[in-house]
Amino acid sequence: MLSQIFVNIPAREQESYPISIDLGIFGNWPNWLKKHIQSRQLVILTDKKLLNPYIRQFKQQLLDAKINFIVISINGGESSKNQVTKEAIEMKMFRARIDRDALLLVIGGGVIGDLGGFVAATYMRGIKYIQVPTTLLAMVDSSVGGKTAINNEYGKNLIGAFWQPQAVAIDIKFLNTLPKQQLINGLIEVIKIFITCEKSSYDFVTNNFNKILAYDNEALLFIIQRAVSLKAEIVSQDEKEQNLRKYLNFGHTIGHALEKYYDFNILHGYAVALGIIVESKIAQIMGFLTQESYLSIVNLLQKLGIDCKDLHEIDAAKIIQYCLNDKKAKADKIYMIIIRQIGMVQNDKNSAVHEVPAKIIKRAFKQLF
Numbered sequence: 136m137l138s139q140i141f142v143n144i145p146a147r148e149q150e151s152y153p154i155s156i157d158l159g160i161f162g163n164w165p166n167w168l169k170k171h172i173q174s175r176q177l178v179i180l181t182d183k184k185l186l187n188p189y190i191r192q193f194k195q196q197l198l199d200a201k202i203n204f205i206v207i208s209i210n211g212g213e214s215s216k217n218q219v220t221k222e223a224i225e226m227k228m229f230r231a232r233i234d235r236d237a238l239l240l241v242i243g244g245g246v247i248g249d250l251g252g253f254v255a256a257t258y259m260r261g262i263k264y265i266q267v268p269t270t271l272l273a274m275v276d277s278s279v280g281g282k283t284a285i286n287n288e289y290g291k292n293l294i295g296a297f298w299q300p301q302a303v304a305i306d307i308k309f310l311n312t313l314p315k316q317q318l319i320n321g322l323i324e325v326i327k328i329f330i331t332c333e334k335s336s337y338d339f340v341t342n343n344f345n346k347i348l349a350y351d352n353e354a355l356l357f358i359i360q361r362a363v364s365l366k367a368e369i370v371s372q373d374e375k376e377q378n379l380r381k382y383l384n385f386g387h388t389i390g391h392a393l394e395k396y397y398d399f400n401i402l403h404g405y406a407v408a409l410g411i412i413v414e415s416k417i418a419q420i421m422g423f424l425t426q427e428s429y430l431s432i433v434n435l436l437q438k439l440g441i442d443c444k445d446l447h448e449i450d451a452a453k454i455i456q457y458c459l460n461d462k463k464a465k466a467d468k469i470y471m472i473i474i475r476q477i478g479m480v481q482n483d484k485n486s487a488v489h490e491v492p493a494k495i496i497k498r499a500f501k502q503l504f
């Protein structure tokens with residue numbers, strides 16, 4: 136194993152867990168899994184797209200190791216993250232007489248991870264589960280921190296629970312089959328965490344983005360290890376998002392509004408990238424961020440193919456309205472994470488969240504580069 140990072144949950148020490156990062160844990164999984172399974176029933180929940188390239192081979196390894204299991208596969212993509220799919224999974228588990236001591240092994244991207252985590256949180260009042268993320272986004276973000284959820288007609292992630300996994304196993308070999316657009320989608324969350332928490336890693340991405348986009352293992356391992364370490368540290372200090380964990384919402388207030396503006400016909404990461412650009416401009420207008428840092432961020436995201444031209448055409452009044460409807464708005468006021476410099480968030484009076492007047496948001500859209 137190349138590295139192991141721990142998420143500590145001080146309030147409930149027994150819920151702390153390791154995140155293993157490797158290039159090929161998958162090749163030796165039965166051994167790795169055995170200590171987690173003990174005498175438990177094993178349920179594998181996965182994405183249909185992963186059956187052929189990975190799960191078939193993995194099933195054979197489990198059979199050879201005489202480990203019993205059932206496999207439930209569903210479609211990846213946001214449209215699966217709902218109550219209907221959740222119930223279908225639970226019914227399959229009941230039919231297979233899965234009991235409350237079972238272990239759920241969730242292998243997939245953020246959709247399967249959030250959905251599987253929520254099944255684990257509620258099945259017979261909660262069973263143990265392990266996250267095996269297979270997209271870059273799931274590796275650096277959704278698999279770490281125990282946020283589980285499904286969507287409904289009122290919005291995204293509105294029904295869910297905090298339910299920490301037993302372990303997270305990140306095998307970057309899964310990225311070999313991940314399409315470039317999905318790699319960039321995850322890379323934007325990596326850049327977000329570096330902009331808020333670690334300038335040296337941000338500089339690494341600016342200097343090595345060509346290698347990252349060419350799926351270079353060394354470069355990928357570096358950014359995954361740093362992003363996971365930073366997220367694990369944040370979750371360890373603030374599991375329930377009272378302060379520090381809110382840093383991770385940088386770019387998301389405008390990003391979520393843009394997702395809605397485009398009627399969700401935009402990948403989440405790409406909407407967040409545009410959100411990062413606008414929220415960085417806001418930080419600059421508010422006098423925290425230098426023009427040079429703002430341009431560095433725009434430049435990096437443009438190199439990843441984020442097309443900012445569309446932002447000039449956007450109806451800022453609509454975006455402001457969507458921001459006001461967001462679950463994070465309070466008493467008709469819009470709040471955001473404001474960066475002070477690359478690698479550092481403005482944190483006043485113990486609060487990282489700042490009220491941003493609508494007129495500054497309008498000005499930011501007008502003054503983008």
Ligand SMILES: NC(=O)c1ccc[n+]([C@@H]2O[C@H](COP(=O)([O-])OP(=O)(O)OC[C@H]3O[C@@H](n4cnc5c(N)ncnc54)[C@H](O)[C@@H]3O)[C@@H](O)[C@H]2O)c1
Binds near residue numbers: 249283320
């Ligand atoms: N829980 C959290 O803290 C948290 C944080 C961020 C995002 N999220 C959630 O994550 C979800 C998005 O995650 P995602 O982008 O991973 O989506 P996803 O799970 O839908 O995966 C994206 C696409 O990649 C495919 N895929 C997965 N692994 C692959 C592989 N190894 N090779 C080839 N194709 C593969 C999937 O089938 C899908 O088409 C959203 O629902 C979002 O709300 C949760």
